[in-house]
Every structure is written in structure tokens, then in C-alpha cells.
Amino acid sequence: MNERVQAHMGEQREIERRAEIEKQSTRLALADTFEVSVQRVLSGVTNSVGQMQFCAQAMSSASDQTQERSQLVSRALQSARTSTAHMANAAEGLSQAIAGIHRHVEGSAEIARKASSQAQTANSTIESLSQAATRIGDVVALITEIAEQTNLLALNATIEAARAGEAGRGFAVVATEVKNLADQTAKATEEITSQIESMQSATGAAVTEIQSISSTISTINEITTTIVGAIQEQRGASAKISQNVTQASADADEVARHIAQINNSVGESSQVAAQVLLTASDLVRDSDILRSEVNGFSSQVRTS
Helix, strand or coil: CHHHHHHHHHHHHHHHHHHHHHHHHHHHHHHHHHHHHHHHHHHHHHHHHHHHHHHHHHHHHHHHHHHHHHHHHHHHHHHHHHHHHHHHHHHHHHHHHHHHHHHHHHHHHHHHHHHHHHHHHHHHHHHHHHHHHHHHHHHHHHHHHHHHHHHHHHHHHHHHHHHHHHHHHHHHHHHHHHHHHHHHHHHHHHHHHHHHHHHHHHHHHHHHHHHHHHHHHHHHHHHHHHHHHHHHHHHHHHHHHHHHHHHHHHHHHHHHHHHHHHHHHHHHHHHHHHHHHHHHHHHHHHHHHHHHHHHHHHHHHHHC
């Protein structure tokens, strides 16, 4: 009886031992499976976190480079805007200077036109004077001819008075007086003729000089007309330059606004990258804690 009880108890203990061994094996298998699964998940998380950190660092580096280049562009743009402003001031000054030159040249052209008209008037006047002198010369020539005839008649009268003797003495005195007057008239007409010839010579020289002056004034008038045309073209070109400079300034302002928007976007990207790095660091820390907890749990399972 005792042997049967002992045998039964021994079988019962063996069954319990085997059950415990099987239970322990099952726990170990479950622990191994759990640990492998968790380690796989943690490895995936670690890899993902590493990729997140790499991407976040790349984003941060790209943002820094973009911001740096954006700042360089902003400085260059500011310099360009300053240069554009100087160009605008210079163009405005050039336009004002050209306008002033245009006014002066227009005034000079008007003076040249008036001088040309006055020279033509003077030329006509002197030609009229020359013609009048010629007519006076003709009259003087006629007077000279009359004086010569009068002188000849007076000479004949003197001769006839001498033939008449005492009766022609009074007539001879008159004839002598007439002859003297004719001589004086001849001398006066000679002086007048000399003066008229001098006047005609002077008026001829004056006509030549005035014609030369008129030709010079006409040339000046043509030159000033050409200059006026060139200045008008320069005014048009200056206005076009001013328009282009204004447009360039507006374009620079537009680019500056875009650069400011880019800087804002880059700043936001930098903040996002920093937040991603912070989140990745938190994930790494949490993964390490989870790995430590899993290892502790697995150890407890194996030793229990």
C-alpha cells in the first residue's frame, strides 16, 4: 500500500516536474519571441529615427544654406537698388540738363534766324543804296555834261563879246561868270563822282561781307537745327532710360518681397527641422527606455 502511494506520488511529482519544465520552456519561448519582436520593432524605430535625424539635419543644413544665399541675394539686391536709385537720379539730372540745353539751343536758333533775316534786310538796304548811288552817278554825269556844254557856250560867248568890242563888254563879264560857275560845277561834280565811287566801293564791300555773314548765319542755323534734332533724340533716349530704371526699381522691389517670403519659409523650415530633430531625440530616448524595460522583463520571465 505504501509502495503504491509512493509510486503514485512519484508519478505525480514527475508529471508536475515535466509540466513545470514545459511551462518554463513555453515562457522562455514566449519571452524570446516577445524580445525578438520588440527588438525588431525597436530596430525599425531606430532606423526610422536615424533617417528622420538625417533628413532633419539635411533640411536644417539646406535651410541654413538657403538662408545664407538668400541673405547674399538680399545684400546684392540692396546694392542693385541703391545703384538703380543713383541711376534714376543721374537720368533725371541728365534729362533736366538736356532740357536746359534744348532751351538754350532753341534760343540760339531763334537768334540765328533773326540775325539771318536782319542780314538779308541789311543786304537789301545796301543794294538799294548802291542802286541809288548809281542813279546819283548818272545824274552827276548829266550835270557834268551840262557843265561842260555851259563852259563851252561861255567860251563862245566870251569870244563873241571880244569881237563886239566895247558893246560886248558887259556880256563878256556875264560869260566869264558863267564860265567860272561851270568850272566850279565841274569840280563839284568831280568831287561828288569821287565820293559816289568810294561809296559804291564801300557798299560793294559791305554787300560782300553781309552775304558772307548771311552764309555763315545760315550755316549756324542749319547746325543749330541739327543740334536741336539730336537733343530731341537724346531727350527721348533719356526718357526711355528713366522708364527702364523705374521698371528695374519696381522689379527689384518685387524680388525683395519674394526674398522676404523665402526667408520666412526658410525660417519656418528651420523650425520644423529643429522640431523633427527634437522629436527624433525623444524617440531615441523612449526607444532606449523601452529596450531597457523589455530586457528587464525578459530577464524576469527567464528567471521566474
